[in-house]
Amino acid sequence: MLYISLVPAFAVLLAAKYAATPAPERVRWGLFVPVGLGAFCLPVVMLMVFPVIVWLAGLLLLALAAWPLIRRRVSNFWPVGITAALVAYGIASWSAYRDLREENRLREAYPLVSMAARVPEPRPEPIADERALAWLSTHEDPLAGGFGWRESQLRRLHTRTTDAFVNSDGFGVARMPGRITEHELKPPERPEVPPQPGSPALWPHGEAFELSPAPAREQFAKMHRHGLGDFAFREGWGYRQDRDRVAGFLSHRFSKVPTTETWTVHRIELVGLLKHAAPKVYLSDKLPAMDDLRGAPTRPLDAFETAGLVAIRKGEEGFAAQRPDVVRYLGAIRSAKQCVECHGGQRGDLLGAFAYTLRR
Numbered sequence: 001m002l003y004i005s006l007v008p009a010f011a012v013l014l015a016a017k018y019a020a021t022p023a024p025e026r027v028r029w030g031l032f033v034p035v036g037l038g039a040f041c042l043p044v045v046m047l048m049v050f051p052v053i054v055w056l057a058g059l060l061l062l063a064l065a066a067w068p069l070i071r072r073r074v075s076n077f078w079p080v081g082i083t084a085a086l087v088a089y090g091i092a093s094w095s096a097y098r099d100l101r102e103e104n105r106l107r108e109a110y111p112l113v114s115m116a117a118r119v120p121e122p123r124p125e126p127i128a129d130e131r132a133l134a135w136l137s138t139h140e141d142p143l144a145g146g147f148g149w150r151e152s153q154l155r156r157l158h159t160r161t162t163d164a165f166v167n168s169d170g171f172g173v174a175r176m177p178g179r180i181t182e183h184e185l186k187p188p189e190r191p192e193v194p195p196q197p198g199s200p201a202l203w204p205h206g207e208a209f210e211l212s213p214a215p216a217r218e219q220f221a222k223m224h225r226h227g228l229g230d231f232a233f234r235e236g237w238g239y240r241q242d243r244d245r246v247a248g249f250l251s252h253r254f255s256k257v258p259t260t261e262t263w264t265v266h267r268i269e270l271v272g273l274l275k276h277a278a279p280k281v282y283l284s285d286k287l288p289a290m291d292d293l294r295g296a297p298t299r300p301l302d303a304f305e306t307a308g309l310v311a312i313r314k315g316e317e318g319f320a321a322q323r324p325d326v327v328r329y330l331g332a333i334r335s336a337k338q339c340v341e342c343h344g345g346q347r348g349d350l351l352g353a354f355a356y357t358l359r360r
């Protein structure tokens with residue numbers, strides 16, 4: 001923008017020089033006005049505005065108005081014109097410098113941080129079978145979208161350095177993304193993490209349960225997909241350079257209680273596979289939110305969860321069991337290709353599971 005702005009700047013300067021006649025002639029406003037206007041209009045036509053030209057034209061206008069007085073002391077308009085240009089570019093540079101300082105501050109407020117330090121890679125397991133991979137491919141497409149403004153501004157913040165000065169808004173505002181503002185980087189608003197709606201059902205080892213029929217399983221699978229989308233929260237991933245450099249990541253968490261047509265969710269617990277030597281269920285009186293679960297107490301898996309984990313490790317999407325008044329569902333959380341960016345490992349790896357308790 002700095003370089004492009006030099007063209008209209010030079011045009012207005014020449015027009016002002018032409019208008020600044022020697023005494024006793026009158027100032028030739030006739031040319032300056034259309035060229036000055038043109039210098040304004042041209043950028044507008046190009047969908048840009050150059051604040052620096054606005055300053056320059058304004059200063060030249062003042063100089064020309066005073067020209068009949070000034071020309072008694074100086075014979076040539078150039079020193080006056082060039083001073084005006086220096087002042088205009090000085091103001092624009094100051095504003096560019098302020099932008100740079102603000103961007104440095106934002107880079108510190110939204111730094112690149114390592115995900116590897118926060119979450120271990122999934123353990124290599126016998127890679128999920130074809131059913132699981134087929135399921136994944138239908139689920140990673142929706143994740144490919146949702147690439148928002150916040151993410152692209154975070155990317156700009158961490159990738160541009162050399163062009164930040166010359167492309168500052170002070171020299172020109174293109175319709176392309178201009179200044180990066182704090183407001184754009186702020187996390188999107190979301191409801192608080194809901195409390196667990198009801199009590200858990202634990203099925204001790206040795207206790208029998210019955211598997212749910214297929215149509216019911218489909219209903220629970222749908223609920224699980226919605227729940228997982230809410231928990232992983234695509235809009236909160238921020239800008240990901242690689243597993244060691246991520247800016248603006250918002251920890252996964254639920255923001256609403258998932259629903260089904262006939263059953264109500266009483267409990268959702270996260271079965272963690274990554275952080276402990278053996279699988280553990282995180283305990284919390286809220287729906288799973290990673291900020292809460294860091295350092296939360298855990299319990300070992302019960303009979304249902306143990307059986308469910310065996311099933312999803314074989315490639316099932318979920319495992320459902322029931323008793324007259326209670327249904328339990330274990331839904332697999334597999335790494336889609338987008339999750340691999342932060343989690344490492346491979347697409348299809350098991351990152352964990354949600355254990356749902358549902359009642360009529």
Ligand code: HEC
Pocket residue numbers: 115118119143232237238240246249251252271272273274275290291333334335336338339340341342343351352353
């Ligand atoms: C931008 C980075 C990033 C992306 C993308 C990402 N995650 Fe995570 N995930 C993390 C981090 C970091 C943690 C560790 C908890 C924390 O520090 O917030 C985590 C934790 C988890 C956990 C809990 C692990 C445990 O046992 O404690 C699950 C499950 C999970 N992620 C699933 C997913 C899924 C599924 C996807 C893709 C749909 C995904 N994540 C995408 C960064 C990411």
